Amino acid sequence: MDTAPGQPLDSTPQAPRKVRSLFLSDIHLGSRACRAEELLEFLREYEASNIFLLGDIVDFWAMSRSLYWPPAHNTVVQKILKKARHHVRVYLIPGNHDEALRDYVGSSFGDIALLRDHVHTTADGHRYALLHGDEYDQVTHYHRWVSVLGDVSYTLLVHVNRLLSLVRRKFGVSGHWSLADYAKRNVLRAVSFISDFETSVVHNVKKRGLDGVICGHIHTPAIKRIDGLTYMNCGDWVDSCTAIVEHLDGRMELVRWTQTSETSAAHAVAIAEAPAA
Numbered sequence: 001m002d003t004a005p006g007q008p009l010d011s012t013p014q015a016p017r018k019v020r021s022l023f024l025s026d027i028h029l030g031s032r033a034c035r036a037e038e039l040l041e042f043l044r045e046y047e048a049s050n051i052f053l054l055g056d057i058v059d060f061w062a063m064s065r066s067l068y069w070p071p072a073h074n075t076v077v078q079k080i081l082k083k084a085r086h087h088v089r090v091y092l093i094p095g096n097h098d099e100a101l102r103d104y105v106g107s108s109f110g111d112i113a114l115l116r117d118h119v120h121t122t123a124d125g126h127r128y129a130l131l132h133g134d135e136y137d138q139v140t141h142y143h144r145w146v147s148v149l150g151d152v153s154y155t156l157l158v159h160v161n162r163l164l165s166l167v168r169r170k171f172g173v174s175g176h177w178s179l180a181d182y183a184k185r186n187v188l189r190a191v192s193f194i195s196d197f198e199t200s201v202v203h204n205v206k207k208r209g210l211d212g213v214i215c216g217h218i219h220t221p222a223i224k225r226i227d228g229l230t231y232m233n234c235g236d237w238v239d240s241c242t243a244i245v246e247h248l249d250g251r252m253e254l255v256r257w258t259q260t261s262e263t264s265a266a267h268a269v270a271i272a273e274a275p276a277a
């Protein structure tokens, strides 16, 4: 194996990083766009006491269009169920792509507890609302078919992007450029979709007297202060491969699964920490 100068060898398996909680959303198992392999590696890197799955974990919408369920998707489910059996507390808050599960909130399947809405208290005493977020998305909320349409074109976009990055790699163009990311930034920002969403989530959580919120749904990872509250979005495992991590001391961080160079293995890299209150 070739290693770039100054790069450490990544062949030795490292001990998992111990954290208090992992927050993941928008995995979209059952859709072609799901980055299950990367997620499996990510899950191997952490040892968490709590795992919160904040919706759109299984994409029933994609599955109703065409059945796609490769072995890696099974492995993700098995790995999570196994963790739940071995004293990791696993919670699932259904999203709009797995809304069928909302009929079962309050019960649990296997060792996974299904919740509708939950308040998580961190090790340092901050209280955050956990939710998926589709109820704050005006587009999904009022025009489900528009959202299904958007979902189809988004999946298409991710495919085109895969092709593009293959071409870029072949011609030795370095760096990561995401078409879906680009389109999201430009198209969605034009209708100020993201900021509308973030503002309305925060507005609602503020009324409840909480310190902030951890959500998903819009596939835009973030950790920032909005209107005096901490707004955190897990991102997704379709495009961004990001998660929110709570460290043992309660510190909150946004991490991205990243391959740092062509030769090294991928690792979770911290992008940003929650700004001080």
Ligand SMILES: [Mn+2]
Pocket: 055, 056, 095, 096, 097, 132, 134, 216, 217, 218
């Ligand atoms: Mn969603």
